[in-house]
Amino acid sequence: MGSEHHPVQQKGIYHNLPTFDPSIQNLTAIVTGANGISGFHTMRVLLESPDRWSKVYALSRRPPPKEMMALLPETQRRRVQHVAVDFLDEPPKIAEAMSAANIGADYIFFYSYLQPRPPPGAAAWSNAEELVKVNSALLDNFLQALTLSKITPRRFLLQTGAKNYGLHIGRARTPAVESDPQPTHLEPNFYYAQEKSLLAYCAANKTSWNVIRPAWIVGAVNNAQMNALHPFAIYAAVQAQKGEALFFPGDWDAWQFEAHHSTAMLTGYLSEWAVLEDKCKNEAFNSQDTSPLSWDRFYEELARWFDVQKCVHPPEEDLSKYHEIVGRAGKETPMGYGPPMVSRSLFSLVDWARDSANKAAWETLMEDSHGRLTDNPFDDPEADFTFGEAALVGLGSLSMNKARGLGWTGFVDTIEAVFQMYSEMAALGMLPNMKVNKPKPLI
Numbered sequence: 031m032g033s034e035h036h037p038v039q040q041k042g043i044y045h046n047l048p049t050f051d052p053s054i055q056n057l058t059a060i061v062t063g064a065n066g067i068s069g070f071h072t073m074r075v076l077l078e079s080p081d082r083w084s085k086v087y088a089l090s091r092r093p094p095p096k097e098m099m100a101l102l103p104e105t106q107r108r109r110v111q112h113v114a115v116d117f118l119d120e121p122p123k124i125a126e127a128m129s130a131a132n133i134g135a136d137y138i139f140f141y142s143y144l145q146p147r148p149p150p151g152a153a154a155w156s157n158a159e160e161l162v163k164v165n166s167a168l169l170d171n172f173l174q175a176l177t178l179s180k181i182t183p184r185r186f187l188l189q190t191g192a193k194n195y196g197l198h199i200g201r202a203r204t205p206a207v208e209s210d211p212q213p214t215h216l217e218p219n220f221y222y223a224q225e226k227s228l229l230a231y232c233a234a235n236k237t238s239w240n241v242i243r244p245a246w247i248v249g250a251v252n253n254a255q256m257n258a259l260h261p262f263a264i265y266a267a268v269q270a271q272k273g274e275a276l277f278f279p280g281d282w283d284a285w286q287f288e289a290h291h292s293t294a295m296l297t298g299y300l301s302e303w304a305v306l307e308d309k310c311k312n313e314a315f316n317s318q319d320t321s322p323l324s325w326d327r328f329y330e331e332l333a334r335w336f337d338v339q340k341c342v343h344p345p346e347e348d349l350s351k352y353h354e355i356v357g358r359a360g361k362e363t364p365m366g367y368g369p370p371m372v373s374r375s376l377f378s379l380v381d382w383a384r385d386s387a388n389k390a391a392w393e394t395l396m397e398d399s400h401g402r403l404t405d406n407p408f409d410d411p412e413a414d415f416t417f418g419e420a421a422l423v424g425l426g427s428l429s430m431n432k433a434r435g436l437g438w439t440g441f442v443d444t445i446e447a448v449f450q451m452y453s454e455m456a457a458l459g460m461l462p463n464m465k466v467n468k469p470k471p472l473i
Contacts, residue, residue: 032307034437041078043446044296046439048303056084058134060183062117062172063141064088067249067257067294068189070098072139075298077106087133088112090142095252097458117142117168124175137305138176138183142168145256150412158218165220166227173231185305187240188228189297190221192316194243196364197425200357201371203364204426208243208314213364238311240304242297245318245428246421248447249294250454254407254414259291260460261379261418262328263452264392264407266336267462271391275340276333278325280422281352281374285345287424288322293447299440300433309436316428321444325422327472331445335452337465346376373423380419383411395462404459443471 033048041047059076063069069090076083086109088094093112113131115124144164148157169188176182192198195206196213203210212222225241232239246258254260269276278285297317304310329342346352352374357363359370382388389408396403407414430438449469455461 032309032437033303038439043442043450044299045441047299048438048440050082050306052081054306055081057082057136058085058087059083060087060089060133060135060138061141062089062139063143064112065090065092065094065098065251065253066141066143067247067251068244068297069139069141070094070251071249071294072141072298072301073110074102074106075295075302077102077109080105080109084109086110087131087135089115089128091116098252101250101454101457117172118164119171121171121174121178124171125178128175128179128181133179133181135181135183138186139301139305140169140172140186140188142172144168147413162218162220162223166223169224170227173227176231177235182235182237185238185240185311186228186232187242187301187305188224189242189244189301190224191243192245192425192428193219194221195426198420200359200363201365201368202426205429206316206426207429208316208432216362216364232312240301240310240312241314242301242304243314243316243428244292244294244297245425246289246291247294247297248291248319248444248451250451250458250460252405252458252460254455254460256417257451258417258421259448259451260455261383261407261415262332263336263455263461264415265379265382265418266332266338267395268388268391270336270338271395272387273339275343276329276338277343277376278329278345279376279379279419280325280345281349281376282345282347284373284422284424285325288324288427289421289424290318290320290322290427291444291447292318293442293444293451296440296442296447300438303438303440304433307436313432315433315438316430317433318428318430319442319444319447320430321442321472322427323444323472328445328448331449331469335449335464335466335469336462349374352376371423375419375422378419379415380411383408383415399462402456402459403462443473445469446471 036049038046039049061069061073115127146160196202228239300317333341355373357371456463
């Protein structure tokens with residue numbers, strides 16, 4: 031029986047979530063990449079329902095850090111079994127590790143991902159061919175290992191993302207719709223290779239699949255290099271420490287752009303719904319909060335959260351002061367026509383993080399925390415601030431019509447989700463504590 035026959039529920043800041051037939055019990059799941067934002071938070075979602083999900087196997091090279099697992103109650107931690115595997119190993123070795131752990135899986139959620147570092151100064155995801163090589167291997171090796179282990183799930187869920195639509199390449203149709211053709215002619219994209227492998231596996235093993243495509247992901251884990259909003263909390267905390275205002279690196283168009291984010295917990299709820307609904311099998315779904323957020327409104331809260339006394343400086347109006355980045359045009363874009371997109375940058379977050387005065391301010395915050403703030407992102411500015419810069423470019427939006435048409439109604443206010451993320455990052459030793467105890471939701 032589908033979830034539409036049951037009332038929706040509220041869980042903290044998450045609203046209108048599905049409920050399921052109580053007869054669905056004692057399921058087991060494999061969650062790969064359980065150390066990452068998406069894998070960890072989907073695991074959290076499953077663990078909230080002990081009758082439905084009796085066991086979660088977390089497959090990754092290393093177990094989730096103790097600090098992250100401490101965010102979960104002991105009753106949930108007991109139902110997680112970590113199995114150490116490296117999906118770059120040969121399939122027989124992966125299969126051997128799974129067999130030794132006695133794994134059985136009704137459902138599989140695949141989030142394993144490797145981000146090879148691009149050349150110094152190059153844009154995020156610019157090393158497309160290397161991304162394809164590494165990430166295709168992760169999934170292909172695992173799929174072969176499943177066959178060797180004789181593990182066939184009822185549903186295999188693969189998470190990809192908004193880059194499926196070529197939004198990172200140039201001008202694309204917006205909002206992006208799941209039926210939009212993939213612009214495979216523009217440049218290599220490991221999402222396409224992974225989808226092809228997954229569909230072939232499911233056809234050969236007579237099982238079903240889902241693909242989930244989030245936008246910028248919101249959620250707290252120890253490795254935050256791909257967390258696009260983490261750098262802005264660091265920036266705000268340091269500017270407050272120095273007694274300086276918050277400045278926005280982009281122009282007025284970027285300042286007022288309605289960005290869409292994908293809170294990892296909400297995407298986890300959507301992913302659970304997708305795999306448990308028969309009507310959702312063999313379908314791809316976008317995932318975003320349905321809570322548009324401008325930098326204007328985000329900066330206002332950011333200043334309040336970290337007590338930036340000089341508050342927010344509005345964007346520079348003199349366009350001659352910006353560095354312009356001109357994108358591809360015409361046939362080299364996902365749309366196949368039209369002028370290039372132009373983004374403007376007043377300063378680089380990476381360069382800001384290289385400034386010794388800012389590093390010193392952060393180290394003062396670390397000293398003042400008496401051991402609570404332990405992470406120093408200024409040790410590697412290129413790795414820890416690059417994705418913050420990437421998030422400044424307006425990349426359009428993702429349509430949620432398909433999931434909504436099939437009964438999905440989940441929602442979270444992104445401002446509340448970011449506040450929760452920063453609170454948990456403080457608990458993980460990654461950020462100083464905020465100066466307020468709750469956010470102002472966009473209502």
